[in-house]
Amino acid sequence: MEALKHLFGIADLSKEQIEHLVNLGDSFIDINRRPIKKAPTLRGKTIINLFFENSTRTRTSFELAGKRLSADVINISASTSATSKGESLLDTGQTLAAMQPHVLVIRHSLAGTCEFLAEHLEHTAIVNAGDGAHEHPTQILTDLLTLKQAWGSPEGKTMTIVGDISHSRVARSHLLAAKKLGYHMRVVAPKTLLPSEVERYGCEVYHNFDEALPGSDVVYMLRIQTERLTDACAFPSIREYHEAYGLNAKRLKAAGEDCIVMHPGPMNRGVEISSDVADSLKSHILNQVEHGVAVRMAVLATLCGGHPEEKPVSKKKSSDEVKQAQGSLL
Ligand code: ASP
Numbered sequence: 216m217e218a219l220k221h222l223f224g225i226a227d228l229s230k231e232q233i234e235h236l237v238n239l240g241d242s243f244i245d246i247n248r249r250p251i252k253k254a255p256t257l258r259g260k261t262i263i264n265l266f267f268e269n270s271t272r273t274r275t276s277f278e279l280a281g282k283r284l285s286a287d288v289i290n291i292s293a294s295t296s297a298t299s300k301g302e303s304l305l306d307t308g309q310t311l312a313a314m315q316p317h318v319l320v321i322r323h324s325l326a327g328t329c330e331f332l333a334e335h336l337e338h339t340a341i342v343n344a345g346d347g348a349h350e351h352p353t354q355i356l357t358d359l360l361t362l363k364q365a366w367g368s369p370e371g372k373t374m375t376i377v378g379d380i381s382h383s384r385v386a387r388s389h390l391l392a393a394k395k396l397g398y399h400m401r402v403v404a405p406k407t408l409l410p411s412e413v414e415r416y417g418c419e420v421y422h423n424f425d426e427a428l429p430g431s432d433v434v435y436m437l438r439i440q441t442e443r444l445t446d447a448c449a450f451p452s453i454r455e456y457h458e459a460y461g462l463n464a465k466r467l468k469a470a471g472e473d474c475i476v477m478h479p480g481p482m483n484r485g486v487e488i489s490s491d492v493a494d495s496l497k498s499h500i501l502n503q504v505e506h507g508v509a510v511r512m513a514v515l516a517t518l519c520g521g522h523p524e525e526k527p528v529s530k531k532k533s534s535d536e537v538k539q540a541q542g543s544l545l
């Protein structure tokens with residue numbers, strides 16, 4: 216398997232690399248559930264999280280992932296960085312890289328930010344924590360770990376993804392992952408929130424939510440990405456959007472007994488999802504959050520060359536070492 220230098224998007228990963236990261240994430244879940252949540256895997260490594268867009272889950276889980284693997288982790292947000300004083304993205308990137316971090320985790324509203332910086336910062340691994348409407352690879356790895364836990368493998372399953380497909384990096388990255396891993400995608404949205412030629416991803420397209428539900432194994436709800444919405448008339452009103460594209464317990468019944476519900480967060484209750492679904496046993500939304508930490512541990516460990524099996528350096532000397540030391544005293 217080709218070694219991973221950066222993580223820009225699902226588009227660049229092979230099936231083998233995706234499965235490796237998901238399986239490694241699986242092996243890290245346990246560390247997060249222990250009373251002492253610490254492993255030495257990334258001791259001596261430095262990770263900088265540079266976030267130009269808001270985030271709760273992704274930023275916190277990258278921070279926890281690094282700290283639980285014993286790395287030194289620094290967080291910088293746009294409002295506290297020198298970009299708010301007029302510094303360019305490239306100058307900020309080069310400044311941080313000059314401090315010799317091993318990994319730079321970046322979230323930015325511009326698609327392609329990570330690739331652009333990687334061209335200029337030779338010795339720093341770069342992780343895309345979400346770039347505009349382009350890609351969000353660690354969210355998809357998180358979801359795949361959640362599906363692995365629920366079903367073993369996503370192969371042959373049907374994921375119905377609903378909402379603002381046009382502006383969602385999560386939807387785009389899932390469409391790319393589905394082709395590689397063999398799960399089937401249905402996209403559901405009003406015409407105004409669907410990218411043109413979305414069918415080229417090999418998905419089924421629906422404008423009527425109720426028609427898409429039978430046969431779905433997972434219903435994946437998306438938030439309307441208001442921060443990226445330029446068209447004020449994408450839908451008539453929140454109330455009408457909720458009626459047509461909101462998920463509630465009654466509507467979910469059409470999907471069948473075993474169907475599960477996912478959402479990358481943040482949820483807008485009463486818009487794309489109702490509390491009777493979000494808080495139900497069918498919801499795997501908090502599992503996604505938990506798995507997000509484990510998967511980001513896997514990404515950081517892979518990029519830094521760390522391995523979960525790496526044992527802490529034992530302070531206890533072997534009997535040979537003791538004999539040697541005693542010999543040198545004679
Ligand atoms: N948290 C996800 C993202 O950053 C989804 C969302 O914001 O709606 O893309």
